[in-house]
Amino acid sequence: MAQITQQKGAASSNPSGLKRWFLSTLMTHAISDARLVRQRARAEANRKKEGRRHVVEYFHQVDDGYSHLAIQALEKLTATYDIDLVVHLVPALRDDNMPEPELLHEMSRWDSAGIAPYFGLAFPAGANLPARALSDLALSVLGAMGTDAFVTAGAAVSDCLWRGDEAGLKALAAQHGAVSSATVATKLEAGAARRTKLKHYSGAMFYYEGEWYWGVDRLSHLERRLRSLQALRNASANPALPRPGIATTFPSGASDMTLEFYASLRSPYTSIAWEPTLALAKASGIKLEVRPILPMVMRGVPATFQKAFYVWKDVSREARDLGVDYGTFFDPVGNPVKQGLSLYMWALGKGRGNDVYGAFLKAAFAKGINTNSSAGMRKVVEAAGLDWAEAQSHLEDNTWQDVVEANRKRMYDLGIWGVPSYRLLDKNGKQVLSVWGQDRLWLVSQKIVEHA
Numbered sequence: 137m138a139q140i141t142q143q144k145g146a147a148s149s150n151p152s153g154l155k156r157w158f159l160s161t162l163m164t165h166a167i168s169d170a171r172l173v174r175q176r177a178r179a180e181a182n183r184k185k186e187g188r189r190h191v192v193e194y195f196h197q198v199d200d201g202y203s204h205l206a207i208q209a210l211e212k213l214t215a216t217y218d219i220d221l222v223v224h225l226v227p228a229l230r231d232d233n234m235p236e237p238e239l240l241h242e243m244s245r246w247d248s249a250g251i252a253p254y255f256g257l258a259f260p261a262g263a264n265l266p267a268r269a270l271s272d273l274a275l276s277v278l279g280a281m282g283t284d285a286f287v288t289a290g291a292a293v294s295d296c297l298w299r300g301d302e303a304g305l306k307a308l309a310a311q312h313g314a315v316s317s318a319t320v321a322t323k324l325e326a327g328a329a330r331r332t333k334l335k336h337y338s339g340a341m342f343y344y345e346g347e348w349y350w351g352v353d354r355l356s357h358l359e360r361r362l363r364s365l366q367a368l369r370n371a372s373a374n375p376a377l378p379r380p381g382i383a384t385t386f387p388s389g390a391s392d393m394t395l396e397f398y399a400s401l402r403s404p405y406t407s408i409a410w411e412p413t414l415a416l417a418k419a420s421g422i423k424l425e426v427r428p429i430l431p432m433v434m435r436g437v438p439a440t441f442q443k444a445f446y447v448w449k450d451v452s453r454e455a456r457d458l459g460v461d462y463g464t465f466f467d468p469v470g471n472p473v474k475q476g477l478s479l480y481m482w483a484l485g486k487g488r489g490n491d492v493y494g495a496f497l498k499a500a501f502a503k504g505i506n507t508n509s510s511a512g513m514r515k516v517v518e519a520a521g522l523d524w525a526e527a528q529s530h531l532e533d534n535t536w537q538d539v540v541e542a543n544r545k546r547m548y549d550l551g552i553w554g555v556p557s558y559r560l561l562d563k564n565g566k567q568v569l570s571v572w573g574q575d576r577l578w579l580v581s582q583k584i585v586e587h588a
Contacts, residue, residue, distance in 0.1 A: 150470025156508060160466045164504065166445065167452040167463055179345040180365060190219045190344070190367045192358070195226045195331055196290075197339025198274050199266045201244030201259070202351040204298055206340040208257045208291045209352055212376040217362045218369050223286050224327035225278060225320070226339055232438040233337035236553045241265060243551055247571065251579060254380045255352050260299045270297055273305045275320045280313035335442055348446060352377055353575050357453050382412065383581035384419055389588035391421035392563035395580065398547050399493070400555045401476045402431035402469050404451040407501035408460050409556045409574035410494050416577065420584050426490060427543040428477060428536070429555050431469060435544070437553075454574065464504035468496070472507035475531045476516070477540065482530035483522060491520035562587050 151159070165171065183190075194210065197203045214221055230237050245265055252259040266274070274297040278290055289312060296304035315323075334343055340351040342358055349358040356379045362368070397413055399406045417424035433439045448465075455462035468476065476496045483492040495516045499505035506512040510528075517527045547557055550570040558580050560569040569583045 151467070153508065156467050156469075157506075160504070163444075163448050163467075164463065164465045167448050167465075169452075169456075169463070172449075172452070175346060176361070183345060190217070190362065190365065191222060192217075192219045193222045193224060193330070193334075193343040195224045195327060195336075195339060195341045195343070196278070197226050197228055198278065198294070198297065199241070199271045200228065200339040201246075201248035201298075202340035204259065204294045205248050205252055205255065205257050205352045206342075207294050209255075209355060209377050210287045210290065213355070213359075214287055216369060216373050216376040217359070218367050219362065221283055221287065223283055223290075224330055225275060225323045226327040226331055227324045228339065229328075229337050231337070232440050233443045235432070235437045239551060239553055243572065246551075247576075250569070250571070251352075251576075254579065254582065255377055257352070258295070260295065263298045264300070266297050267300070270300065270302060270305065272317065272320070273297075273302070273309070273314075275324075276314040276317070277305060277309045277312055279315040279320050279323050280309075285312055336446065337442065347449075350450070353379065354450070354453075355379075356457075379575075380578045380582065382416060382578045383585050386420040386422075386581075386584055387588040388421075389563070390584050391423075393420075393568075393584060393588060394423045394425060394561040394565070395584075396425045396427055396559040396561070398427045398429050398543060398552070398555050398557040398559075400429050400431045401473045401493070401496055401500070402434070402467075403555045404448060404462070404465075404501055405454075405574050406556045407497040408451055408455040408458055408462050409577060410497050411460050412458050412574070412577055413556070413558075414490065414494070416581055416584075420581070420588075422584060426493060427546070428480060428493070428540050429543050429547060430540050431473060432554065433469060434473065458574075461498065461502035463502065465501055466499075466504045466506050466512075468500040468507045470508075472500075472513070474534075474536075475513060476507065477536035478531055478533040479513075479517065479527055481533060481536045481539070482527065483520065486522065488520055488522055492516065492522070495519040560584065560587075 249259040274293050277293050342349040355377045359375050480492050483489045499516050514524045517524045552572045557572045562568050568587050
């Protein structure tokens with residue numbers, strides 16, 4: 137049944153040549169560095185012209201683990217930067233922007249717990265997802281708070297919620313007040329409407345002058361922007377919440393460990409994670425196992441333009457931080473991905489599988505090469521150091537299907553459904569860590585250091 141679903145998804149995700157070219161050209165333009173510089177300059181000019189202060193809007197989803205971390209960052213953020221904070225309460229969405237809402241909800245709990253200590257934040261040990269009644273109570277308390285109280289005491293409300301501390305929540309309600317369920321509903325509706333107007337869909341989001349920043353993971357981008365505008369309260373202040381860096385030195389025992397790398401040939405996040413992941417494997421000596429996955433849209437998972445637009449812009453920022461090439465894009469969805477996987481399987485037999493995978497990603501996401509053409513695919517093969525004449529006979533080899541389906545099932549068993557994802561195993565094959573995202577590579581590196 138899974139194979140049938142994939143085939144249906146693939147059939148609906150193989151755009152015409154003209155559409156592929158148009159969308160690729162549009163996205164390349166939309167995420168260009170030059171356009172970003174112009175947009176930011178225009179936003180700052182308008183802000184000054186209208187006499188507005190630096191206003192950051194924060195969207196809090198009470199039962200979201202990432203929001204629990206973000207709410208703890210508010211006091212540090214407002215103490216470091218001369219900003220006005222506007223807080224919105226928002227509900228969880230269940231639409232095509234959130235294709236696996238239950239999995240995401242659960243992942244927000246264990247992923248946030250895993251990264252919290254490295255940001256100097258807290259997440260209650262062994263916390264379960266909040267009960268609905270306690271979430272409602274927490275919302276009623278947060279809904280009664282003005283911005284100042286939300287910044288200074290909101291984290292305490294969230295902490296009680298995630299610890300399941302009803303008595304603590306009631307004490308905070310007595311101290312700060314609580315609003316009715318009708319008022320909560322009105323506030324949630326208003327927050328959702330504002331989020332929609334600004335073209336986003338998630339919780340734990342920060343918005344500043346035309347750009348979105350997700351949770352504590354993206355605050356470094358927001359902080360850098362505010363610093364460039366001299367919005368610091370103290371010119372010598374350190375960043376409020378810096379993101380940890382990827383480790384570069386490792387114990388010798390790292391070579392006994394294994395890192396599974398779940399990757400997709402159509403994933404922009406995979407494209408920017410590819411070279412840093414291989415560099416991490418080389419520096420640590422860890423055994424790297426690349427596990428290809430079909431793109432979400434080719435697995436029948438819906439994708440919206442709104443989400444895609446945010447993702448492409450976000451990846452551009454992340455690529456700059458990682459120092460990798462990215463941005464000249466030509467969408468490889470559909471047949472190019474299938475042929476790329478066929479060539480990957482062929483190249484594995486020659487010990488060049490990773491060379492083909494990396495060359496494909498660079499062609500599609502950094503060089504703007506049309507991999508839907510023979511000329512484009514030839515460039516991929518030759519960039520990998522292989523012979524195009526020989527490669528052509530392997531373009532339609534479908535032996536990859538069983539491999540990528542097995543990888544998909546293995547990934548879902550980890551509670552993860554997107555790429556790039558990582559699973560770290562110790563020398564005995566015991567799982568140390570499983571995480572989703574190129575923005576968890578620093579955590580992977582840290583766990584290698586800790587467990588080698």
